[in-house]
Amino acid sequence: MKKPIFIGICGGTGSGKTTIVNKIYSEVPEKSIAIMEHDSYYKDQSSLTYEERCKTNYDHPFAFDTDLFVEHIKVLKEGKSINKPIYDYGIHNRKTETVAVEPREIIIVEGLLVFYEERIRDLLDIKIYVDTDADIRILRRIIRDINERARSLDSIINQYMNTVRPAHEQFIEPSKKYADIIVTEGGNNLVAIDLMVTKIRSLLNIEQLKEQQLD
Template structure:
């Protein structure tokens, strides 16, 4: 049921289909298109349809648990960690979960205390050591963003 699925800890690395993600990255790097899964946080299920993704010179893989998987890390040319203040993270979660996911304030705080905060401390924070670039201030650091942008542009020039 939906209620049972809402109890699943989606802030734990085991909730991510890393083998599929790694396969998809390999396919994109080989020049093959993929069908990216669509996930619903309202029903806590994956949709039957997918989003078609064509191979590109730059592939951006985004997610808070990305650096927890060694197989995936090996496939990333540049690993970036956006370091956000814990209060800012909590405020974004409160806004998102109330506005986009229809949760009550109490549900959001309960979920944060039970899942989000402990998983951040256990998995996300320790794995930032695998990042090549750490962007402080929750991504609002223009100098760090400029360095990252320059690095990507340089890699693209090298491939020509």
């Protein structure tokens, strides 16, 4: 197999990154695509109590084990498999088990800060920034955190004002300048998603033709 094509998808919390990733994944043959979420690489915090882990600023670059994330991307680029961490939002810590990720022709690298970190940017072939208005993003975050993470409304608002919003303005929004493509309104922008799927399919076809010519 040729070296994978790495597609970075970045944007603020609630921007629609995951929706776009899932729609692309559903439109491309499963055997041809893998996903690397930066969120899976939050640092192991087993040495801290639950109360201490609750106080961690999860929107700051320091919260991520980016060294391991970069190392794993490089390993996949070499055509080798990796064991990706699994992060448990209920306990604010990694699980003991991991999940195997095999190298694929297309690898999507998704996360809040994947364009902020130069080491990650340098490993990406295509960079897509999901740009969604702040009021829509906070509403989506509220719905997600209440329904999926059993958070209270007060805790969501406090976290948003104290860490999420400042981090977005300091780290995420400025990284938009590194994008090759900017998609507005996240998963609602069906035209942009269709164009991305068409591009990915064309890349897959090109790689398959190259392999056939070499055989």
